Amino acid sequence: MKNGIKTIFSLIAACLFFASFAAVSATENEALSGVGSAKAVFDVRIGNPQSAAMHLKLMHQTYKDLAAAKKKPVFRIVFLGPSVKLISKNRTGFTTPEDNKALDEIAEAVSAMSKDGIRFEICLVAAKVFNVDPATVLPEIKHVENGWISLIGYQAKNFSLVPAY
Numbered sequence: 001m002k003n004g005i006k007t008i009f010s011l012i013a014a015c016l017f018f019a020s021f022a023a024v025s026a027t028e029n030e031a032l033s034g035v036g037s038a039k040a041v042f043d044v045r046i047g048n049p050q051s052a053a054m055h056l057k058l059m060h061q062t063y064k065d066l067a068a069a070k071k072k073p074v075f076r077i078v079f080l081g082p083s084v085k086l087i088s089k090n091r092t093g094f095t096t097p098e099d100n101k102a103l104d105e106i107a108e109a110v111s112a113m114s115k116d117g118i119r120f121e122i123c124l125v126a127a128k129v130f131n132v133d134p135a136t137v138l139p140e141i142k143h144v145e146n147g148w149i150s151l152i153g154y155q156a157k158n159f160s161l162v163p164a165y
Contacts, residue, residue: 029069037072041154044164047082049094049102055164056109063118075118076154080147084126088136107138114140123147 032038042059046052059077066073079087086106094100110120120141127134127143134143144150155161 032066032069032071035071037074038066039074039154039157039159040162041076041078041151041159042162042164043151044077044079044083045081046164047085049086049099049106052083052086053102053105053109056106056113059164060109060113060116060118063113063116074159075113076121076150076159077113077118078121078123078144078147078150078154079141080123080126082126082130084122084130084132084137087120087122087138087141088132089138090133090136110138110140121147121150123150 044052044055046055056077059075063073063075085093086103087110091100091103094103114120120138121144122132122134122137122141124134124143124145126132126147127137137143151161
């Protein structure tokens with residue numbers, strides 16, 4: 001339990017630090033010099049609801065910062081491994097109020113991000129392994145048979161791979 005709380009506080013601190021510099025750093029970041037479009041595919045395998053919610057918020061903020069810096073972001077987010085349980089409307093196994101609040105935040109983030117043009121996929125291999133009924137997956141998320149094939153394809157199309165474990 002203490003490790004979980006420590007992890008959450010670390011993530012919050014990192015997000016607050018990032019948010020305080022994000023708008024300035026995206027426009028002044030040397031790594032983005034000469035970059036016209038920022039294409040990224042996020043490999044999401046986080047099984048902890050609070051951590052996943054925080055990561056999704058950070059991904060969305062990154063997208064907004066890149067858009068504000070006129071870097072034309074194109075983001076794809078692929079859910080693999082235990083993260084597939086977090087994007088299902090079935091909340092079996094999530095019993096704490098904190099988990100349920102984080103699952104609500106995940107659903108809200110997916111909806112908002114989708115409206116901004118960010119696209120999502122769920123690996124049906126992982127859904128089967130983790131007993132997630134595809135019919136219960138959030139409606140904004142496209143079903144793909146194998147998420148690794150998506151990651152390979154996006155990288156072949158010059159998307160930068162960003163792991164979120």
